[in-house]
Amino acid sequence: MNFQDNVRLVAVSKRQPIDKIEEAYQNGHRIFGENFVQEGVDKIQKIAKSDIEWHMLGAIQSRKCKDIATHFDWVQSVDRLKVINKLNQARAGMPPLNVCIQVNLFGEAQKAGVDESQCFELAQAIVEAKHLTLRGIMALPPKQQDYQQQLQQFEKISTLYQQLKDKYPQIDTLSMGMSGDYEAAIMAGSTMIRIGTAIFGQRD
Numbered sequence: 324m325n326f327q328d329n330v331r332l333v334a335v336s337k338r339q340p341i342d343k344i345e346e347a348y349q350n351g352h353r354i355f356g357e358n359f360v361q362e363g364v365d366k367i368q369k370i371a372k373s374d375i376e377w378h379m380l381g382a383i384q385s386r387k388c389k390d391i392a393t394h395f396d397w398v399q400s401v402d403r404l405k406v407i408n409k410l411n412q413a414r415a416g417m418p419p420l421n422v423c424i425q426v427n428l429f430g431e432a433q434k435a436g437v438d439e440s441q442c443f444e445l446a447q448a449i450v451e452a453k454h455l456t457l458r459g460i461m462a463l464p465p466k467q468q469d470y471q472q473q474l475q476q477f478e479k480i481s482t483l484y485q486q487l488k489d490k491y492p493q494i495d496t497l498s499m500g501m502s503g504d505y506e507a508a509i510m511a512g513s514t515m516i517r518i519g520t521a522i523f524g525q526r527d
């Protein structure tokens with residue numbers, strides 16, 4: 324067990340109306356996550372609060388990198404070199420973009436993300452990119468109902484995070500845990516949970 328005493332909460336507002344985001348903002352919340360670039364950019368522009376930290380969580384098409392890099396504060400779903408290069412180029416002239424590598428350690432072909440060795444390769448490229456800051460990894464493991472199974476999966480991800488942190492001590496973000504499994508994720512060392520339905524209710 325590797326419990327962190329301070330876990331950040333990303334409120335995942337994808338496919339939720341703007342008034343729900345504004346309500347959470349009025350209640351003091353400042354970290355929001357979106358999955359779809361156009362929807363996210365529209366919300367960022369309409370809500371227009373400079374003290375919100377916006378996280379991009381969804382699959383990245385390389386032709387959308389410019390929109391992502393110029394509107395979001397974080398990108399958690401980086402999974403290939405081409406995207407790293409495009410985000411880096413598009414971010415020039417702004418403070419560095421915070422980046423997590425999306426990992427996929429359970430061989431799920433339908434999901435984005437890289438394995439352990441690719442993760443180290445991408446990490447090095449991000450560290451070398453002038454306009455990006457490597458923050459850590461993001462994972463979306465298979466859904467499990469059973470707590471022990473959830474915990475086992477999260478511990479495998481946590482082990483990779485520790486290995487990456489041995490090489491890059493500056494990283495500080497292990498993003499794992501959603502509405503259905505965040506307790507196990509926190510128990511396994513998550514530093515950032517991403518919660519949608521448990522905050523906002525079912526999506527449209």
Ligand SMILES: *Cc1c(COP(=O)(O)O)cnc(C)c1O
Nearest residue numbers: 335380501502517518519520521
């Ligand atoms: C939708 C989503 C979430 C939130 O999921 P909930 O089950 O609604 O909490 C978290 N992370 C990612 C990457 C997502 O796509």
